Amino acid sequence: MLVQMAVERAALRLKLSAVKDGEEAIDYLLGRSKFADRNTHPFPKMLLLDLKMPRVNGFDVLDFVRQQPSLKQLPVVIFSSSDDPKDIQRAYDGGANSYLCKPHSNEDLSALLRALEEYWVKFNHFPSCH
Amino acid sequence: MKKTEHILLAKDNEDYALLFRRALKSARIDASLDVVHDGQEAVKYLAGTDDYADREKHPFPKLLLLDLKMPRMDGFEVLSAVRQRLGFTRLPVIVLTHSDNPADVRRAYELGATSYFRKPDSLEGLDEMIHVLHAYWLKFNHFPE
Numbered sequence: 001m002l003v004q005m006a007v008e009r010a011a012l013r014l015k016l017s018a019v020k021d022g023e024e025a026i027d028y029l030l031g032r033s034k035f036a037d038r039n040t041h042p043f044p045k046m047l048l049l050d051l052k053m054p055r056v057n058g059f060d061v062l063d064f065v066r067q068q069p070s071l072k073q074l075p076v077v078i079f080s081s082s083d084d085p086k087d088i089q090r091a092y093d094g095g096a097n098s099y100l101c102k103p104h105s106n107e108d109l110s111a112l113l114r115a116l117e118e119y120w121v122k123f124n125h126f127p128s129c130h
Numbered sequence: 131m132k133k134t135e136h137i138l139l140a141k142d143n144e145d146y147a148l149l150f151r152r153a154l155k156s157a158r159i160d161a162s163l164d165v166v167h168d169g170q171e172a173v174k175y176l177a178g179t180d181d182y183a184d185r186e187k188h189p190f191p192k193l194l195l196l197d198l199k200m201p202r203m204d205g206f207e208v209l210s211a212v213r214q215r216l217g218f219t220r221l222p223v224i225v226l227t228h229s230d231n232p233a234d235v236r237r238a239y240e241l242g243a244t245s246y247f248r249k250p251d252s253l254e255g256l257d258e259m260i261h262v263l264h265a266y267w268l269k270f271n272h273f274p275e
């Protein structure tokens with residue numbers, strides 16, 4: 001929610017879909033249950049993934065994505081409030097492309113989102129997963 | 131950014147390496163750069179063998195910027211050596227290449243590339259790319275140990 005507001009405020013060229021937990025993230029990526037309509041819920045260019053989520057956590061989602069042939073090339077950027085080295089190691093070991101820590105202030109969040117947009121949207125080329 | 135971060139650039143073109151170095155300097159980016167000119171050298175550097183055994187002189191990089199077309203061993207072969215043979219699964223590897231062929235993009239990600247950039251054609255483009263690389267990786271990204 002905070003991210004969505006910050007994206008809008010910074011007028012970034014990002015279209016953001018948000019899901020509330022790991023189970024929904026997996027449903028979204030697979031395009032099933034309430035995310036079956038790809039016109040309303042397009043397959044993403046990348047996944048911004050929190051680690052601490054109810055039901056299915058971020059590490060579980062990451063493992064799932066990397067094990068699915070149809071999803072394994074999807075760039076996954078961890079976006080977490082944890083800067084615990086153990087979490088960072090585990091995320092990279094699990095195949096995360098990058099690890100960002102949630103900033104504490106709105107200004108820092110805007111700066112981070114701007115860097116994220118410039119890097120991933122403007123410069124990065126994505127694989128054609130779907 | 132507190133300490134100097136180390137970047138390894140694997141690129142066979144000496145002129146490009148010079149331009150890259152100049153762009154880092156003019157952006158006042160506090161990062162040191164080592165350049166290797168083919169894929170075999172890149173693998174030796176990362177493995178810390180032969181000429182690269184001294185980690186004081188040739189520190190293990192935070193980031194690898196990897197061209198695809200290189201003599202002896204190309205970027206794809208380097209990627210699979212890095213991810214599989216050497217087992218460096220945590221090192222961010224950014225492909226930096228002329229090709230925007232979807233088959234190349236796909237293959238690079240399949241082999242474990244972290245990200246894929248098309249090399250800018252102009253000096254301004256190079257400056258901008260270096261600025262963006264720096265802002266994202268060296269200011270915001272958290273690296274594994």
